[in-house]
Amino acid sequence: MTNCIEIKGLVKEYKTFTLGPVDLQVPGGTILGLIGENGAGKTTLIKSMLGITRPTAGAVTLLGTDPDHAKEDIGIVLDDCFFSEYLRIKDVETVLCRVFKTWDKGLYRDYLDKFGLSGTKNIKELSRGMRMKLSLAAALAHRPRLLLLDEATAGLDPVVREEILDEFLAFVSDEEHAILISSHITSDLEKVADYIAYLHQGKLLLCDEKDRLLESYGRLVCARAELEQVDRGYIVSTRKSQFSTEALIRHRGDFQRLYPRLTVEPVTLDELMVFIVKGEQA
C-alpha cells in the first residue's frame, strides 16, 4: 500500500500564527479525518499541501509526485461552492472539461442524476446541500485519485451527509485512492475515517488509526480522591467540577486491568478534543 499523501516537516508561518511542523502520511485506500477547533490550521494545511499558500518549509508529496504535477488527479471541495452564482450547472462542465484532461462527461452527468441536479439550473437557485453536491460531482468527474475536502459536509442535513459519506466510502474502495477530509462533524469522521489527525493551534497533537485512538483512550469518571490514587502516567488530562471529576485515560485496556473497580467509558472524538483543549494537562 503506497502513500497518497506524504508531508514532511511542513511549516507555514504567518505574523500571528504558525502551522506545523506537520508530518503526515495517508496510505492508499484510506480516509484521514482532520479535526481541530476553528483556526487550528486545517484549511491552511490543505492550502499549503496544494501550493495555494506557499509553505515556509517542508516537503509535500501527493500521489508520489510534487503537488503541481499531481493536480490533474486531485479533486477538491471547500466549505462552500466555488462556482459563481452566475453560472449554470452545465457551465461547470463547459469550463472544467477544458481544464482536466481526464474529465468524464458521462460520469459528471451520472453524478448530477444521482444527486438530483438539473444541468439547466442556475447555481444561484441551489440550496447549500445541492451546491455541495455539485462541488462533489465536479471534484469526482475527472476521476481523481485523491480527494481533499475542507468542511465538505458542514451545514448539510443528515440525509445528504449520509449520501456523501457513502460516496467517500465507495471512492476509497480503490486501493489507489485516498481522502483527506477536515471536519468539525466528528460523528461523520467516526463513521468513515481510517485515520484521525488532530490539529491544535497549528500543531499536530495526535495522528493515528481511528480505531486505535478510540480503543486506547477512555473517559474515567470518578471521585476526586480516587483520581489522586491513579498512576499519573495514564492520565492525559482532567476536568474537574463541583459535582464530578473526569479524566482522559490513555492505554485504556492496561488501565482497566490495573484498576478494575474504576469505570472507564469509551471516548468519542469530540470528547477527545474537548479534553485536550479544555482539560488540565496531567
Add this chain to the structure above:
Amino acid sequence: MTGLILKDFLILRKTLRSYLMILIVYAGIAFSGAWSADIVGVLMVVMVMMLPMNVFAYDKQCQWDTYGLALPVGRTKTVAARYLCVLLLCLFSVALTVITGIGLYAMGRLEEPAVFMVSCAVMGLVAVLMNAILLPFLYKFGPERARMMFFGIMGGIVLLAVLILGPLGGIDRLKALELELEEPTLAQLTIVPVIAGIAGLVLLALSFLLSRHFYGNQDV
C-alpha cells in the same frame, strides 16, 4: 487555459447582454443625430474597463481564487487566461463599434468614416491602456481596493491635465490647434490602427508581467 477564458465569458454573459442593449440604445441616439457617433466608442471604453473589475469581484465572492489554484493550470496560465479574456473583450468591443459605424455610414449618418475608424482604434487603445493599468492593481490589491485606487489615479490624471492645460488656454486652445492641422491622408489614417494595435499589445504584455509577478507571490 481555454476553460478559464470561457469561465470569464460565461460569468459575464448577462452583463455582456445588458451592455449590448445599451450599445444599441446609444447607436440609436447616434442615428437620430442627437449625439456624435464617437459616443459609441467612449461607451465601449467604459464598458471594457468595468468588465474585468466585475470578473475579479465575482471570483472573490465565490472563492474561485482558491479553487483556481488547485486546478492543473498554474499561476502563469491563470493570469494569461485573464489577459486573453480582456484582450478578446477589447477586440470584440472595437469590432462592435466598427460594425455600428458601418451601419451608421450605410444609413447616411456618418460623414467621415475614415476618421471614425481612427477614433475606434484610439478608443480600443485607450481601453487596453486602462486595463493594462487596472489589472496589476486588481491582482495586487483585490477588486475592492483596486477599484478605489484606479479611480483615484484616473481622477489624478484628469486633475493633472486640467492643471497643465488650464494655463495654456484649456480645451479651446487644443481645438484651435486642431484647426491648424492639415487634413490627414488616407495612408496616415490607415497606419493609426496598426500603431494602436502594436502599442496595445506591448502595454498589455508589460502589464501581464507585472500581474504575474504579483499573483505568483501571492498567498490566497
